[in-house]
Amino acid sequence: MSQRKKFGFETRMLHAGHIPDAVTGARAVPIYQTTSYVFDDTDKAAQLFELKQYGNIYTRINNPTTAVFEERMASLEGGTGALATSSGMAAQFIVLMTLLEPGDEIVASSHLYGGTYTQFEHTMKKLSVKVHFVDPTDIKNWEKAITPKTKALYGETIGNPKGSILDLEAIAALANDKRMPLIVDNTFASPYLCRPLEYGAHIVVHSATKFIGGHGSSIGGVIVESGEFDYSHYPTIADPTAAYHKLKFFETFGHYGFLMKARAVTLRDTGGCISPFNSFLLIQGLETLSLRMDRHVQNAQAIAEFLKEHAQVEWVNYAGLTDSPYYDLAQKYTPKGPGAVFSFGLKGKSGEVRAKGKQFIEELQLFSHLANVGDARSLVIHPASTTHQQLSDEELQKAGVGPELIRLSIGLETTEDLIWDLEQAFHAISR
Amino acid sequence: MLTAEERALYQHPDDIRHLLGTAHTIAMVGLSPKSERPSNFVASYLLSEGYKVIPVNPRVDEILGQRSYPDLKSIPEKVDIVDIFRQAAACDAITDEAIEIGAKAVWQQLSIINKAAAAKASAAGLTSIVDRCIKMEHGRYNGNLHWVGMNTEIITAKKARRFF
Numbered sequence: 001m002s003q004r005k006k007f008g009f010e011t012r013m014l015h016a017g018h019i020p021d022a023v024t025g026a027r028a029v030p031i032y033q034t035t036s037y038v039f040d041d042t043d044k045a046a047q048l049f050e051l052k053q054y055g056n057i058y059t060r061i062n063n064p065t066t067a068v069f070e071e072r073m074a075s076l077e078g079g080t081g082a083l084a085t086s087s088g089m090a091a092q093f094i095v096l097m098t099l100l101e102p103g104d105e106i107v108a109s110s111h112l113y114g115g116t117y118t119q120f121e122h123t124m125k126k127l128s129v130k131v132h133f134v135d136p137t138d139i140k141n142w143e144k145a146i147t148p149k150t151k152a153l154y155g156e157t158i159g160n161p162k163g164s165i166l167d168l169e170a171i172a173a174l175a176n177d178k179r180m181p182l183i184v185d186n187t188f189a190s191p192y193l194c195r196p197l198e199y200g201a202h203i204v205v206h207s208a209t210k211f212i213g214g215h216g217s218s219i220g221g222v223i224v225e226s227g228e229f230d231y232s233h234y235p236t237i238a239d240p241t242a243a244y245h246k247l248k249f250f251e252t253f254g255h256y257g258f259l260m261k262a263r264a265v266t267l268r269d270t271g272g273c274i275s276p277f278n279s280f281l282l283i284q285g286l287e288t289l290s291l292r293m294d295r296h297v298q299n300a301q302a303i304a305e306f307l308k309e310h311a312q313v314e315w316v317n318y319a320g321l322t323d324s325p326y327y328d329l330a331q332k333y334t335p336k337g338p339g340a341v342f343s344f345g346l347k348g349k350s351g352e353v354r355a356k357g358k359q360f361i362e363e364l365q366l367f368s369h370l371a372n373v374g375d376a377r378s379l380v381i382h383p384a385s386t387t388h389q390q391l392s393d394e395e396l397q398k399a400g401v402g403p404e405l406i407r408l409s410i411g412l413e414t415t416e417d418l419i420w421d422l423e424q425a426f427h428a429i430s431r
Numbered sequence: 432m433l434t435a436e437e438r439a440l441y442q443h444p445d446d447i448r449h450l451l452g453t454a455h456t457i458a459m460v461g462l463s464p465k466s467e468r469p470s471n472f473v474a475s476y477l478l479s480e481g482y483k484v485i486p487v488n489p490r491v492d493e494i495l496g497q498r499s500y501p502d503l504k505s506i507p508e509k510v511d512i513v514d515i516f517r518q519a520a521a522c523d524a525i526t527d528e529a530i531e532i533g534a535k536a537v538w539q540q541l542s543i544i545n546k547a548a549a550a551k552a553s554a555a556g557l558t559s560i561v562d563r564c565i566k567m568e569h570g571r572y573n574g575n576l577h578w579v580g581m582n583t584e585i586i587t588a589k590k591a592r593r594f595f
Contacts, residue, residue, distance in 0.1 A: 011586065012586065015586045015587070015588065016582075016586060017577065019574065019585065019587060019590075021591060022591035022592070025590055043479075047475060047476075050466070051472075052472050052475040052476055053475075053575070054576055054578050054579050055575070056578055062580070064578070067579070070580030074580065074581065080581065080582055081576075081579070081581035082580045082582075084580070244467075245466065245467045247467050248467075251469055252472055253567075254541050256576070256581055259579075259580065260579065263580070
C-alpha cells in the first residue's frame with residue numbers, strides 16, 4: 001500500500017489549505033470580499049442551513065479566504081480543523097462559550113496576558129463562570145484547584161509577563177486523567193517554535209495579530225482543535241441543540257463536533273468573525289513564519305545575553321538563558337528558542353527606578369514604544385509608566401510588574417543596531 | 432478501538448479515496464427517516480453529492496424520496512458500498528448479505544466496530560472500512576470540509592479537481 005507523502009512545516013506554511021482555483025488558476029489566495037454567497041437552489045440552501053452540506057452561507061460564519069487561513073493554521077498546529085475569529089480575545093471567548101455553562105469552573109495559570117486575566121476574572125464572572133488562577137509551575141497547584149465543577153484547564157505556552165514555560169505534558173496528563181480539555185494559548189511560541197497538541201493539549205488559541213501576521217497590520221485570532229478529545233460527557237457539545245432541530249453535534253460530527261458547534265452556534269451568535277482582508281494579510285504572514293521566527297529567537301537570545309551582562313541591568317527573564325528557572329522546560333518544549341518577548345529590570349533605588357524606566361523608553365531611537373508584541377519591528381513598553389501607571393510601587397510588585405520592569409518584543413532588525421539603541425539609552429539615563 | 436495496524440487495514444486513505452471516487456450506489460443499512468439523526472445527515476449529503484442512496488430499513492417505505500428495502504437481498508440492482516448504521520453485533524449478518532449480493536465494500540460507520548465482520552469482508556475480497564464516517568471522509572477528500580475550516584491534509588499546486 002502506498003503512503004501519502006507527509007509534507008514538512010515550511011511546505012505547509014505555503015500550500016496547506018489552498019488549492020489553485022479550477023477556473024482562474026489564481027496562484028495567490030484570492031480575497032473573497034463578499035458578505036454572502038448565491039445558493040445553487042433552494043434544496044441546497046436548506047441543506048447548508050441544516051448543516052447537512054458543507055459550504056459558504058454568510059461571511060459571519062465562513063468565507064473562502066478565511067477558510068484558507070483556517071486550514072493552514074490547523075495543518076501547522078497539527079489539528080483536525082480551525083476557526084478564525086476577529087481577535088485572540090474573541091478566540092478564547094468563543095472556546096469558553098462553546099464549552100461551558102453557567103456554574104462551570106476552569107483552572108487557569110496565573111502567568112497570563114493581562115487582557116486574558118480581565119476577561120476571565122470579570123467578563124466570565126458575569127456569565128457565572130468561575131476561574132481559579134494557580135501558579136503554573138507546580139502541577140500540585142493545578143490538582144488542588146480542580147473541583148467537580150471544573151470543565152477545562154488553561155495556560156500559555158510562554159507565559160506573558162514572566163516568560164515562564166508551561167509544562168505541557170504534565171498538565172495534559174492531568175487533564176486527560178480528569179477527562180477535561182487542556183486549552184493552550186500558543187501566541188508567543190507560534191506553531192513553528194512549539195505545537196502544544198503534540199504534547200497532549202486539546203485546544204490551541206492564538207492572537208494571530210502577533211507572530212502569525214508578523215507585520216503588525218491586522219487583528220485576528222484562531223482556534224485549533226486536536227480532534228482527540230471525547231466530548232460525550234460535555235452537554236454543551238453532546239446534548240441536542242435546540243437551535244438546530246435537536247442536532248447532537250458530537251454524535252453527528254464526531255471529532256469535528258467541537259469546531260462545528262463553535263462555528264455554527266457560538267461564532268454565528270456572537271458575531272466575532274474575522275474580515276476576509278485580515279485573513280488574507282495573516283496568510284501573507286504565515287508564508288514566512290519559519291524564517292521570521294528563526295531570526296526573532298536569534299535576535300532575542302543575543303539581546304538577552306547582552307542585557308544579562310550589562311552593569312545597569314538587575315535581572316533578565318528569558319528562558320533561553322541558562323540560569324533561567326525555565327531553561328530546562330524551554331529546551332524541551334521550545335528547542336528552537338523560547339520566543340522573542342521578554343522583560344528585564346533596570347538597576348536603581350526604589351522610588352527612583354520608575355522615573356529611570358520612563359526616561360529609558362524616551363531615549364530609545366529604534367524600539368517602538370507601543371502596546372503590542374510579535375511585530376517584525378522591535379517594540380518596548382514600561383508598564384509602570386503606561387498600562388500600570390496608576391499603581392503604587394508596592395502594588396506593582398504585587399502584580400508581578402515592578403517599577404523597574406521593561407518588556408521587549410524583539411524584531412528582525414540588524415542585531416548590532418538593536419544593541420546600539422539599548423546601549424545609547426543606558427548611557428543617556430546614567431548621565 | 433482499532434490498533435494502528437488495523438487502522439492501516441480498515442481506514443487507509445488510498446482505499447477510501449478509491450472507493451468514493453469509483454462508487455455510484457450506496458446501500459445504507461439502518462438509515463433513519465428522522466431528519467436530525469446522523470444517518471439522515473449522511474444520506475442527505477451523499478444524495479447531494481450525486482450518489483444513488485438506497486435505504487435499507489424494514490420499518491419504512493421511503494426515506495428522502497428513495498424507496499426503502501427490508502434487507503440487502505431485496506435490492507434489485509447492483510450495490511457498490513454497503514454503509515452500516517446498526518450496532519456492531521448486527522454487522523456479521525449484514526456483511527454475509529453484502530458478500531452474497533456482490534457488493535464492492537462494507538463500511539462500518541464511525542464508532543461501529545466489528546473486527547470479525549471486517550476481516551470476513553476483506554477475506555471475501557471486499558474493501559472493509561471500520562469506524563469512519565463516509566460523509567466526513569468524502570468531505571475531506573473532495574475538499575468540502577475545507578469550507579468549514581477543517582484540515583483536509585490535501586497539499587497540491589495543481590488546479591482544483593473532484594477528488595484528491
